[in-house]
Amino acid sequence: MEMRGIRANVETYLWLLDGCFNSGSLLCAQKLHGKILKSGFDLENVLCDRIIDIYIGCGDLDGAVKVFDEMCDRSVSSWNKIINGFVVNKLSGRVLGLFWQMTAENVIPDEMTFAGVLRACGGGNVVFQYVHQIHARITYHGFGASTRVCNPLIDLYSKNGFIESAKKIFDRLCLKDSVSWVAIMSGLSQNGREVECIFLFRQMHTSGTAPTPYIFSSVLSACTKRELFEVGKQLHGLVFKVGFSSETYVCNALVTLYSRSGNFISAEQIFSTMRNRDEVSYNSLISGLAQRGSSGRALELFQKMQLDCLKPDCVTVASLLSACASVGALYMGRQLHSYAIKGGMSSDIILEGSLLDLYVKCSDIDTAHEFFLTTETENVVLWNVMLVAYGQLNNLSDSFEIFRQMQIEGMIPNQFTYPSILRTCTALGALDLGKQIHSQVIKTGFQLNVYVCSVLIDMYAKHGKLDTALGILRRLTEEDVVSWTAMIAGYVQHDMFAEALKLFEEMQNREIQSDNIGFSSAISASAGIQALNRGQQIHAQSCVCGYSDDLSVSNALASLYARCGRIEEAYLAFKKIDDKDNISWNALISGFAQSGYCEEALQVFTQMRKAAVEFDLFTFTSAVSAAANIANTKQGTQIHAMIIKTGYDSEIEVSNVLVTLYAKCGIIDDAKREFHAMAEKNEVSWNAMITGYSQHGFGIEALDFFQEMKKLGVMPNHVTFVGVLSACSHAGMVNEGLGYFDSMRKEHGLVPKPEHYVCVVDLLGRAGFLSRARKFIEDMPIKPDALVWRTLLSACIVHKNMEIGEFAAHHLLELEPQDSATYVLLSNIYAVAGKWDSRDRTRQRMKNMGVKKEPGRSWIEIKNSVHAFFVGDRLHPLADKIYEYLGDLNKQAANIGYVQDRYALLNDVEQGHKDPTVYIHSEKLAITFGLLSLSNSIPIRVIKNLRVCNDCHNWIKYVSKISNRAIVVRDAYRFHHFEGGTCSCRDYW
């Protein structure tokens, strides 16, 4: 044709190009392209489009782009061709740029454009923020209900953790095809919402949409993940009914289901009768077996697979590796690693991930790092796994270095990266770094991802920024149980139990199903305010949800009973736990210690040692704290020795409680030694010293420590001020105390809590400013609690002020009408003033209210047996000896100034009783018996169920001096440590 001089026209070239396209010859196309350029037809878009098709088809993307760049007035279909060219060639990073350029040139994108762009976004290496922007364009151009565009969008959102957004898109679809259903169902399943996935399947089924094998495999895998094996079995029936029981995908999912439930008979049966077994079939059964520890059979199948003409592929090895990682089978994992190297698959991107994960999960970080260095850099998963590894080692600087380096190498952090690094920041208290990463999270559009949010909430909540944490939770658009639980737990960690329970309730009102950890946190919150009933109700709920055998929930229940002082129930709950861990034991020890049953706590500690359960940080802190509370120096120092042996003395929490132990026992030199030996101190350490000094009446020293603490820049907290204010009380420094109280708010931004008001009332009351104390209470911005009134009442008794005492007692009785001690105190005030009518009226009122005065009892332990005494008790076998020695003691005490305070309880009739020994209080008897029975080196320890009375208190001071013995009395309200004629309470209780 050319030789005859006939010029080819556009049609001719089009035909020629078609031929070229069919033959797939790049060379031919290039020649033709040259001719077209020469002929000047290169301005014809229809030819250019065809040339682009051919170049892309032949893999010459650069050639295609060159043609594309030269074109003018490019149509949307030309843009689509080039976009898809990049997508197919996995150069998705450049697609977004093309898309923005296209919109800048006012070319209107169509469905095909968006489908391509979304595919590009799914390929990783795209900042997720852009997906939101593209979504906005999709809506703007009217494709918000198009399955072709929305199916990949659903997939993209759910893969990045935005399941709520995915659901919204799904709901707006006019026509849902089977791909839409699979996308949303597998999305739900991937985001931990397996139950909804199953629910949606039912909805789909009833709506008449026929399920496909893909849909079955998706819903079955949801059942497997949730361990809803019964539902899975029912679905198996349906599979049979609709005739999919030979479909490979369905059978694979069934094999996984049965093998995870441990039903290997069914699993193997399905497997062996399958028509077409593929690699996945083998992989499912192999990984099921390996996860259950049947590695022998797993390896057997691994061999057999090859006889079935299926080569174990990367996924086979990867699934075996993941099973190894989850059961910690490092040795088998290493063997698989060599297999992978021999089989030439060790550089597979997925396998690299599983290998690294194996080493990290098995805590072999050195090998992990070594392996990491041998891999190529562009696999973001490997970077993420390394972040987890350094997090495990509590190594913030290396973690951050990885985080920084990965970005230098062009990796974009994703929704896995942020939780890992942020968790490390949380654990190591690097709040500033955490905040910086938080701003990066916002910049890159992950601020609504539930995994990221849950860690952010946890980070802020754990470090006391509860408002910030709550803000994040409130802005979260997804319903996420973990984020809610993190917030609830944060409240619990900061003693804000009411807030925790309120939030838990709100979560349930929103029908967010709590998980085991949510339930256990809510039970802990109930325990924090001794709300036994509430805690029991929550426990019942958790049982309904299937958590009756869950360890966290069971531990929380034991802790609830223990912290509510229900010894028997706590032991019962503890015994019911099948696989007790240290937390179960610790729950009893710390719970008993917190509810004041410190002897029981120490007994549990001893049992724990006999049971050869390993102690941890929590065990030691709780046990020492129990010993400290009852000033049990002997057992306290024994535990200290064990702490040194096990190396826990380097832990700051342990040192803090040791300082407390010695301070509370009054061995202030040892407390100081522990304190100064600490490599690192926090505010708790300082508080322990300040409180210790203060409790032992060393007000000035306590305040010196407080000044020193401030000078060193350690931030005082609420507890510091309890110590400081009571130090001022002891030292009689009223004005200084009031000044410190003001400074809480003004200088330290601390809002005074009820206990601080109590301290100020104590400060004023002890100094005798009773009217000022009353005025102070009346002006309080919060409602005075019982302790405030009880403090005022005690001050009135010491200062013998009947009027204000009466006032205080009435308020106290309004709050606690069943507290017999208050009636007794009030009647004592009247007795002191000789107002016998008022006293009798009080006693009558007490009777009318149905309040019974508990009979006073005291206990003392002598050589592993407990001796109990009532008032005027003569039932003890050694009663005669005890009364004889008591008489001696009374004489000696009188010689050095003891005068019996006969007004403490008795009216004139009672005082005239023939035998005054009838009224001898039980603590006197117990102490006398202790002095008779115990060697000089052992302090006398007596427990009393009521408050110790004024007379006994005075008597014990004298006796401690005469006998030169330490006497420790724990009464209903506090603990008194008598030595050398004085008491640690400084006559004020």
Add this chain to the structure above:
DNA sequence: GAAGCCTGCT
């Protein structure tokens, strides 16, 4: 192939 929430110390 990778990620989050749960017991303790003043």
